[in-house]
Amino acid sequence: MATVTFGEAIRQAYREEMTRDRNVFLIGEDVGRWGSLYRSSKGLLEEFGPAQIKDAPISEAALGGCGVGSAIMGMRPIVEIMYIDFITIAMDQIVNHAAKWRQLSNGKVKLPIVFKTQGGAGRRNSSQHSQSFENWFVNVPGLIVVMPSTPYDVKGLLKSAIRDDNPVVFIEHKALYFEKGEVPENEYLIPLGVADVKRAGTDVTIVATSWMVLFALKAAEKLQASGISCEVVDPRTLWPLDKDTIAASVNKTGRCLVVTEAPVEGGWSGEAAAVVQENCFGRLKKPVKRLGSIRSGIPYGPVLERQVVPNENSIMEAVQELMR
Amino acid sequence: MNGNLLEKLYGDMLLLRRFDELCLALKLKDLIYSGYHPYEGQEAVAVGFCGLLKQDDVVLSTHRPHCHAVAKGCSLESVLTEMMGRQTGCSGGLGGGMQYLDPGNNFFCGSIVGSNLPIATGFGLAIKQQQMDRVCVCLFGDGASNTGAFHEALNLAAIWKLPILFVCENNQYAEAMPAKEFVACERISMRARGYGLEEISIDGNDVEETRRIATALVERIRKGEGPFLVEALTYRIRGHYVGDPEATYRTREEVESWRPKDPLKRAREKLLQQGCAETALDGADHAIQERLKTLQEWALKQEFPTLEQSIDHVYIPLTREMR
Numbered sequence: 001m002a003t004v005t006f007g008e009a010i011r012q013a014y015r016e017e018m019t020r021d022r023n024v025f026l027i028g029e030d031v032g033r034w035g036s037l038y039r040s041s042k043g044l045l046e047e048f049g050p051a052q053i054k055d056a057p058i059s060e061a062a063l064g065g066c067g068v069g070s071a072i073m074g075m076r077p078i079v080e081i082m083y084i085d086f087i088t089i090a091m092d093q094i095v096n097h098a099a100k101w102r103q104l105s106n107g108k109v110k111l112p113i114v115f116k117t118q119g120g121a122g123r124r125n126s127s128q129h130s131q132s133f134e135n136w137f138v139n140v141p142g143l144i145v146v147m148p149s150t151p152y153d154v155k156g157l158l159k160s161a162i163r164d165d166n167p168v169v170f171i172e173h174k175a176l177y178f179e180k181g182e183v184p185e186n187e188y189l190i191p192l193g194v195a196d197v198k199r200a201g202t203d204v205t206i207v208a209t210s211w212m213v214l215f216a217l218k219a220a221e222k223l224q225a226s227g228i229s230c231e232v233v234d235p236r237t238l239w240p241l242d243k244d245t246i247a248a249s250v251n252k253t254g255r256c257l258v259v260t261e262a263p264v265e266g267g268w269s270g271e272a273a274a275v276v277q278e279n280c281f282g283r284l285k286k287p288v289k290r291l292g293s294i295r296s297g298i299p300y301g302p303v304l305e306r307q308v309v310p311n312e313n314s315i316m317e318a319v320q321e322l323m324r
Numbered sequence: 325m326n327g328n329l330l331e332k333l334y335g336d337m338l339l340l341r342r343f344d345e346l347c348l349a350l351k352l353k354d355l356i357y358s359g360y361h362p363y364e365g366q367e368a369v370a371v372g373f374c375g376l377l378k379q380d381d382v383v384l385s386t387h388r389p390h391c392h393a394v395a396k397g398c399s400l401e402s403v404l405t406e407m408m409g410r411q412t413g414c415s416g417g418l419g420g421g422m423q424y425l426d427p428g429n430n431f432f433c434g435s436i437v438g439s440n441l442p443i444a445t446g447f448g449l450a451i452k453q454q455q456m457d458r459v460c461v462c463l464f465g466d467g468a469s470n471t472g473a474f475h476e477a478l479n480l481a482a483i484w485k486l487p488i489l490f491v492c493e494n495n496q497y498a499e500a501m502p503a504k505e506f507v508a509c510e511r512i513s514m515r516a517r518g519y520g521l522e523e524i525s526i527d528g529n530d531v532e533e534t535r536r537i538a539t540a541l542v543e544r545i546r547k548g549e550g551p552f553l554v555e556a557l558t559y560r561i562r563g564h565y566v567g568d569p570e571a572t573y574r575t576r577e578e579v580e581s582w583r584p585k586d587p588l589k590r591a592r593e594k595l596l597q598q599g600c601a602e603t604a605l606d607g608a609d610h611a612i613q614e615r616l617k618t619l620q621e622w623a624l625k626q627e628f629p630t631l632e633q634s635i636d637h638v639y640i641p642l643t644r645e646m647r
Contacts, residue, residue, distance in 0.1 A: 051453055057483070062442045062476035069446020072427070073454070077446070092439050092473070101432075105425040106416035107637035141638050165640045193642050240642065 001182040009151035010040040013158040027054040028080030038177040064093025067113040084119035098167040099142030110165040121305045122175030127297035132262035137169040138239045144168045145238040149213035151181035156190030173211040195242035201231035205249040208259040219315035247279035254285040255322045264292035291318045333531045334591040337367040340391040356407045358420035361388035365561035368587035370395040372534020382447045382460040384440040385433035387422040398426045410626035417629045438471030448486030459545045461489045467498025481551040482519040488551040495560035500573035513555035528556030529587040
């Protein structure tokens, strides 16, 4: 297996899927000349040409609609929204059209669109370039929501998202693009809606997504030294949620911490906690605990933003509370 | 334009007028449940533009879609029973009066004002990229021309030279907001200049003009000269919805002043001048009314969708198998 960055894994997924199916195209601001903000489509304009790699103006609403219309016509658009904070401009198309039109067509049209974006803190970008909006999409029937945490996962999940006939909101994390990991040479897919146990353990289950998985793994490593064995479960897809894997883990450990970068209120972390309560009630040794960002905008700069979002220390503290 | 074509266009408009009246009556009987937006007075736009197109051309309509749909070629049965929420509706009765899809006839509409313009760019892009001989006609109102989506879509369509005909059906009111007060420019077509497009305003109540302009522009779009934005000036004779508080935004006199400009009245007068027999026109009207009576009787017998049917297509089931 080769070791590649998260960004390179995305590029591999694009290259494979665009070669396999010429109807797959990427559209967004600076996806061509720049090769995307974090270079995940670097070089692909030269390789695939402007029909498959389309630089577009700063027009998120138009690009969202462009995805809807072209998908109905048999194309497979990947609409890149540079920052999830900008997806607000495209919300009408995603929520009112992409998510609704298959049902409204009585099953006659397909909307194979990937709305691909990146969110989260970690790059000192303050309150309008650092947010975590995944919870909004989880609450919209008709959408699939994916949040990968590793190069291996992002490649396999992105390929599946491109091939899936449902609209998929695919949320990467800006702090992950330069993380490295092993990716097989041979082609592979990861099914949507299937969680992954990132670390096996016996005392506490930590359910975490995206960037938080990295912190959870670091915390688990340190906690191991003090004799606490953590199992880290990454749902990878927030809807549909792989309840079975989460429940199986908590039924084994009896304790559960859900970690999310978004504020916990009204969010997916509550859904995960409810799944545990419904499926593992008799086995729980402690109430389910949740850890999310402070209910605040993300403050500016390297110090404060790290204090607002969860990190390995706050995860360790939360696990230790569960063990008391 | 020869008399036969005008007679056909008049007949098409008459069908829409009577259909609109039928829908209104059903709305008043609470057999159409959702918001229902009457089309009376605007028929020359639907017939002129939508009625020109081939089946594989695309129409994107609005929250006031029923006459656009019929003019595009959707069956009266599928449109009426959609509004009545029956299984035989083009969206299986799940959409109602403001949002439905008839993919077989390439007709799409939705109830978020301005949102169809961005979608038109997607259809246009696919048509262009796949080099198909199809056009996309996107209809919207004066209100939609004030949305951000209007600007984004016009700009995108213009820079990529997409095969789209944007038709602003300026009926002079966005709900209760008069265009003369809420649109900053004198004519909405003036906005076309900002996208490097021609400024085209037409009399939207003259069916010969709407058809003539539609024909010319669609032909030019098929030759790769698109997109175009055309403003069809018309007037919403009825309220935004049935029973809206009309007195809060316009006078009776204003409405009455538009009646002489009614597109059916004008077409009929011209036909009579040209020697068309009144009895022939009345006969056509009678035939339409008989047809709609039968349609209504049939529609009332259609089944409602079950819950299972209505939620069957929210998702295409995921599979764990690799495809």
